[in-house]
Amino acid sequence: MTAEFDTTVESEGAPLGVSARPPRSLTRAFWPIAVTGAVLALVPLWLGDSRLMMGLAVDALVFGAYAIAFNVIFGSTNQLFLCVGALAGVGGYASAILADTAKLSMTVGLALATALATALGGLLSWIAVRRSLGVIFTGIVTLAFSLSFANLVLGQRELTGGETGLVVAAGEGTFLRERVAAYYLFLGLLVVFLVVFRALERSHIGWAFRALRDSELAAELAGVDVARYRIYAGVIGSAMLGITGAVYAYSDGFISPSTFAFGHVDVRVLVMLAFGGLGTLLGPVVGTVVFAVLDELLIDFGQLRTVVYGLLIIALFLGFKRGAVPAVADLLRRLVRQARSRLGRQP
Amino acid sequence: MKAVALDGIVLGLQFGLLGVGMTLIYGLGGVLNLAYGQAAVLAAMVVAITLTAGAPALVATAAGLLAAAAGGVVIDRTLMLPVYHQRGEHRVLLGLLLTLGVAFVIDGLLLWRYPTGALRLEIGGEAVPILGVRMRVGSLLASGISLVVGAILLLFFRATTMGRAARSVIQDEVGARLVGINPAAVRTFIFALSGALAGLVAVTRSMTSPVSVTAGFDFTILALIVAVVGGLGSVAGAFLAGVLLGIVSTVSAFYIGQYITTIVLLAATALTIVMRPRGLLGR
Numbered sequence: 354m355t356a357e358f359d360t361t362v363e364s365e366g367a368p369l370g371v372s373a374r375p376p377r378s379l380t381r382a383f384w385p386i387a388v389t390g391a392v393l394a395l396v397p398l399w400l401g402d403s404r405l406m407m408g409l410a411v412d413a414l415v416f417g418a419y420a421i422a423f424n425v426i427f428g429s430t431n432q433l434f435l436c437v438g439a440l441a442g443v444g445g446y447a448s449a450i451l452a453d454t455a456k457l458s459m460t461v462g463l464a465l466a467t468a469l470a471t472a473l474g475g476l477l478s479w480i481a482v483r484r485s486l487g488v489i490f491t492g493i494v495t496l497a498f499s500l501s502f503a504n505l506v507l508g509q510r511e512l513t514g515g516e517t518g519l520v521v522a523a524g525e526g527t528f529l530r531e532r533v534a535a536y537y538l539f540l541g542l543l544v545v546f547l548v549v550f551r552a553l554e555r556s557h558i559g560w561a562f563r564a565l566r567d568s569e570l571a572a573e574l575a576g577v578d579v580a581r582y583r584i585y586a587g588v589i590g591s592a593m594l595g596i597t598g599a600v601y602a603y604s605d606g607f608i609s610p611s612t613f614a615f616g617h618v619d620v621r622v623l624v625m626l627a628f629g630g631l632g633t634l635l636g637p638v639v640g641t642v643v644f645a646v647l648d649e650l651l652i653d654f655g656q657l658r659t660v661v662y663g664l665l666i667i668a669l670f671l672g673f674k675r676g677a678v679p680a681v682a683d684l685l686r687r688l689v690r691q692a693r694s695r696l697g698r699q700p
Numbered sequence: 701m702k703a704v705a706l707d708g709i710v711l712g713l714q715f716g717l718l719g720v721g722m723t724l725i726y727g728l729g730g731v732l733n734l735a736y737g738q739a740a741v742l743a744a745m746v747v748a749i750t751l752t753a754g755a756p757a758l759v760a761t762a763a764g765l766l767a768a769a770a771g772g773v774v775i776d777r778t779l780m781l782p783v784y785h786q787r788g789e790h791r792v793l794l795g796l797l798l799t800l801g802v803a804f805v806i807d808g809l810l811l812w813r814y815p816t817g818a819l820r821l822e823i824g825g826e827a828v829p830i831l832g833v834r835m836r837v838g839s840l841l842a843s844g845i846s847l848v849v850g851a852i853l854l855l856f857f858r859a860t861t862m863g864r865a866a867r868s869v870i871q872d873e874v875g876a877r878l879v880g881i882n883p884a885a886v887r888t889f890i891f892a893l894s895g896a897l898a899g900l901v902a903v904t905r906s907m908t909s910p911v912s913v914t915a916g917f918d919f920t921i922l923a924l925i926v927a928v929v930g931g932l933g934s935v936a937g938a939f940l941a942g943v944l945l946g947i948v949s950t951v952s953a954f955y956i957g958q959y960i961t962t963i964v965l966l967a968a969t970a971l972t973i974v975m976r977p978r979g980l981l982g983r
Contacts, residue, residue, distance in 0.1 A: 433793075480974060488789045489732065489796070490973045493928060497966040500921065504966075508959030616917070620800070627797070656812035663804025670797045671782060 374563070375554040375634070382551055389638055390544045397533045407532035413645035414539035415601055419622050420629070420637030421546040422593035425553070426474075428632035429562040430586040432481060433492035434474070438618030439502040440591050444470040444598030445608045446506065446513060452523035452603075454512070459523050459603060467595035473498075474591020475584060482580040499615045506610050518609025521602050529604040542600065543638075546593055551634055558585060566632070624662065627669050630679045703833045704954045705947060710839045710908070712946020713846035714901050718919065719926030719938035720853060721897035727870040727933030728883075728890050731783060731795030735775065736898055737919030738806040743768035743899025744819040744911045745810060757821065765899040772895030775802060776888050784887075803916065810913050817913040819906040842904035849900060850939055857935055866890055870933050898923075925969045931982025941980055 376382045393414075400406040419437050426434045434440075447466035451457045457465070477498060481491040506513045513519055528534040553559050561582040564572035573579050602608050611617055625644050629636030651658045718740075725733045747764035751757065779802065783795045810817065823838035830840070857863040868876040869883045876883060898919065902911050926945060930937030945965060953961040972979060 484974050484977070486973065486977070487792075489792050490977060492796075493924065494970045494973050496921075497970040501963045501966045504959045504962045508957065508963075623797075656808050656815070659808030659811070660805050661808075663801045663806075663808060666801030666804065667779065667798055670794060670801070671779075 375551060375559065382555060383548070385635055386544060386547045386551065389547065389635060390540065393540055393543075393638075394537070397536055401533050404532055407536060409645065409649070411532060411536050411539055411604070413641050414536065414543055415597060416618075416621065416625065416644070417543050417637055417641035418539065418546055418597040419594060419618060420626050420640055421543070421550060422590040422597070423622050424590075424626055424632065424637050425550060425593065426478075426586050426590035428626065428636075429553075429559075429566065430583045431488060431566060432478060432583060432587060433488045434477070434495050434587070434590070435492050435615070435619050436474075436477065436495040436499040436502070437594060437622050438613040438615055439499040440470045440474050440594040441598030441601070441618065442502060442506070442608075442610075442613030443473055444595035445602035445613060446519070448599035449519055449521040449523065449602045449608060450512060453521060462523065463596070463599045463603070466599040467592055470595025470598065471588055471592040474594065475588040478584045478587025478591075481587075482583045496615070499619065503610055503614060514609070516610065518607055518612075521606050521608065524603035524606060529600075530606060535604045538600065538604065539597075542597065547634065547638075549589070549593075553589070554634070558582060562586065624666055624669070627666075633679060636679075702831060704950050706830065706833055706835065707839070708947030708950035709943060710835075710843045710946070711950055712943035713843050713850065713939075714904050714942070715922060715926050715946045715949075716939035716942025717846050717850060717897055717904075718901045718923045719930055719942050720850075720935050721894035721901075722920075722923035723927040723930060723932055723934060723938045724866075724870075724890050725894050726927065728866065729776075729780065729784065729795070729887050730791045731780065731799065732792060732924070733894070734796060734799040734920055735802040735806060736799075736894070736923050737916040737921075738803050738810075739768040739771055739895045740898040740902035740919045741810060741911070741913060741916045742771055742806060743895075744902040744906060744915075745814060745817050745913060747821075747903060747906075748817060748819040761903050764903060765896045768895035768899035769892040770895070771806075772891035772893075773888055775799070776891035780887075780891075784884075803920070807914075807916050814913055818910045819902065820910040821903065821906045823907050836908070838907035842907045845900070845904050849897075853935060854939075862886075862889065925965055928969050929972045929979055931979025934979065934981045937979055937981030 396410055397407065400410055419441060423434065423437050426432050444466045447469050448459075448462040451462035451465055452459050455462075477495055480486075481494065486494065507515055509515075524530060529538070553562070561572070561577045561579075564575060564577050565579045565582060569579055598613070601612075621644065625640030626637055627640075628643060629638070629640035648658075651661055654661065722733060722736050725731055725736075743764035745764075746767040747760045750760035750763045755763070779798050780795065783791055783798060786794055821838070823836075823841055825837035827834040827836050828840060829835075857867055865876070865881045866886050866889070868879070868881060869886050873883050876886075902915075902919070905911050926938055926942045929945060930939070930941030945968065948968070949961055949965060952964050956964075976982075
């Protein structure tokens with residue numbers, strides 16, 4: 354009986370993740386971001402000597418930034434954008450080509466590349482909303498965009514270097530190529546994205562996001578312009594992806610199709626976010642840290658690592674569908690409530 | 701030109717068969733099976749192993765198809781159960797993510813055990829002239845098998861009780877249950893059929909070009925494209941879309957180049973979804 358009851362309840366609301374209201378007080382809303390930033394800022398003190406480890410830490414932050422962007426698009430408005438890597442790749446390749454081949458300044462390259470990724474993401478979102486494609490068809494269309502982008506990069510060899518990749522000259526000799534400096538740069542980006550996410554949650558846009566996530570029909574009836582807010586989310590998330598990809602290209606100095614490949618980026622971001630909790634503020638960060646550590650632990654396993662990830666995906670979606678962070682938070686809250694009521698009973 | 705078009709039809713018939721397996725599972729269970737290509741690769745590896753063990757080609761093929769079908773049944777009977785409890789988009793999303801996990805597990809295990817595994821069936825014999833074009837026996841055999849199996853499938857879904865039961869579940873699960881059809885049994889059968897179809901396509905593909913252990917996701921994407929363009933849930937639509945896309949694919953690969961061809965196929969999919977989400981022959 355209970356099992357049946359559970360499934361009906363789950364079918365009512367959002368499929369995955371949570372849509373809770375953010376705290377009203379300014380300090381309570383933003384202190385988790387400050388703490389996260391402070392803790393992550395200590396990492397170089399511990400790993401700073403090793404260039405290899407710092408490189409891995411930078412990569413982890415880049416994935417964290419992708420995950421926050423994906424959280425804005427999918428976590429907030431249920432648009433399954435399977436082109437996270439491709440949009441970041443648009444930012445990365447455009448900024449590199451604009452700076453190196455077209456000889457524009459790095460700032461202009463960054464701005465134009467971000468604008469391009471934003472426009473493409475907005476266009477995809479607009480198409481999905483206009484034709485009212487469901488989760489699945491949005492997923493397939495954006496997946497088609499991803500794979501087309503990958504083939505375009507492979508085909509345009511003179512411009513992109515094809516399979517072998519592209520060495521980016523812009524950014525050479527600046528602080529961007531220092532791993533510790535790059536770490537702080539990406540940490541700054543991550544913190545800014547988190548602040549944007551929270552600010553969105555607290556604004557009228559956040560109200561609309563929660564309403565349309567819980568029930569699209571009810572939101573529409575209550576006067577929420579669902580189409581417009583979906584496109585907002587698509588545009589903001591795509592801008593985040595474009596910036597991250599562009600900065601990565603300048604900072605790493607080498608990009609290739611596999612840097613932004615669907616199997617490398619999108620799948621991982623999806624799993625990271627599902628683990629951390631879709632639609633939550635810190636879900637992407639938790640997912641990032643856990644998967645960075647897991648990667649290190651499983652480094653000797655070779656192909657078996659894929660098997661472990663597969664099993665993890667299955668276990669995650671069969672078990673706690675709302676993500677680890679909300680599940681743990683619920684457990685803590687329940688324990689606190691129990692402890693309180695027990696204390697209350699004792700005079 | 702004629703040679704390219706004929707090659708396209710050979711390829712397209714196999715595309716069609718590949719799409720049918722994908723489209724059936726979606727129609728029936730509301731699940732996009734992302735581990736579909738892995739079933740094909742699994743079958744290919746089983747065939748390759750039994751062949752090296754000295755078994756005749758027919759026995760090896762049978763073993764491969766059985767393995768893929770069994771894999772389908774196991775997934776349907778275990779992992780898909782919680783998926784069937786969900787409805788609408790939640791069902792599709794959960795099915796998608798769980799089968800993605802399965803795909804990773806199978807891919808990882810196969811790559812770990814057989815890192816350079818590949819299946820190549822050598823079909824000997826002189827090239828046969830058809831319409832003035834010399835066709836390899838391997839291509840003809842692959843097309844023949846695809847045509848026969850396709851015809852049997854169409855006949856099966858029109859004329860047998862099990863086939864009609866499957867179609868009624870695709871149309872309306874509740875209605876099918878009311879007239880005494882057990883949707884769970886039909887689903888298990890279709891999962892087995894779909895696995896066997898994926899395996900069969902892997903075997904026919906290997907008659908013209910090698911099927912490597914890493915080909916899983918390519919098969920899945922191809923099946924997805926064909927199924928979407930044909931209309932999810934429509935068997936005849938998948939065949940039609942398969943042949944059309946096969947011809948488009950070889951012609952464009954011949955005149956424009958491989959990378960653009962992939963983009964053309966993907967654009968066809970995206971356009972179909974945007975213009976006519978029900979596909980060519982969808983309901």
